[in-house]
């Protein structure tokens with residue numbers, strides 16, 4: 001039987017079920033994050049492109065908008081030197097709880113806005129999952145990733161479609177940052193009014209009240225222009241490549257972008 005984080009002062013894990021060293025799980029109602037294809041595909045690509053090699057410094061990974069730290073943990077367990085960046089205090093508190101339980105010296109978290117990424121130096125790998133579609137200037141952020149990432153960008157994100165996806169209430173097609181796409185309203189009343197209001201929605205944007213979702217081809221062009229000449233879609237992030245309707249239903253996929261001549 002799985003134990004929940006017994007005696008844990010930090011409950012309320014919303015999405016990341018991490019198995020802790022004592023065998024307890026941060027949210028046993030969810031599948032174990034490490035067992036899912038999302039985490040496994042990310043690690044598969046990271047290990048293929050930029051593996052930790054004995055004797056050399058550990059490759060650095062940044063987990064952007066890391067929520068409860070689950071993916072950061074799995075990169076650290078695989079031997080990377082990992083920094084998770086998370087804006088929300090409650091989410092960050094859960095990351096820190098997990099870190100204390102694991103006691104890995106290659107796992108760290110900071111509470112900050114990902115737009116301050118340049119303050120933390122360069123990273124071999126940027127893991128950008130569930131974050132880009134919460135930004136109002138995705139192309140500017142991709143350019144920042146192009147400057148701070150030396151090897152691999154792993155991008156798991158929604159994008160806009162020419163035919164609107166009925167599952168998401170987006171704006172009409174428009175142009176922003178030179179890209180075609182649609183706006184997604186984040187703040188329930190149109191604007192964020194306080195930190196407390198933003199904290200109450202643990203998965204939402206931070207400070208920007210709307211986010212811009214480029215069309216897929218425009219998104220991938222922006223990735224390439226940011227300095228990643230190789231841009232691929234990573235289908236093994238699906239649980240079942242032939243049958244899983246995830247990509248079509250959510251207008252969302254995983255992409256791997258690689259720099260040449262590291």
Ligand SMILES: C[S@@+](CC[C@H](N)C(=O)[O-])C[C@H]1O[C@@H](n2cnc3c(N)ncnc32)[C@H](O)[C@@H]1O
Nearest residue numbers: 065066067086087088113114129130203205206
């Ligand atoms: C949809 S969740 C995705 C979480 C996680 N990366 C994953 O794939 O499961 C978005 C996360 O990004 C965080 N976030 C959103 N905007 C941010 C920003 N500008 N800076 C830092 N974190 C941000 C949110 O607080 C939330 O934890």
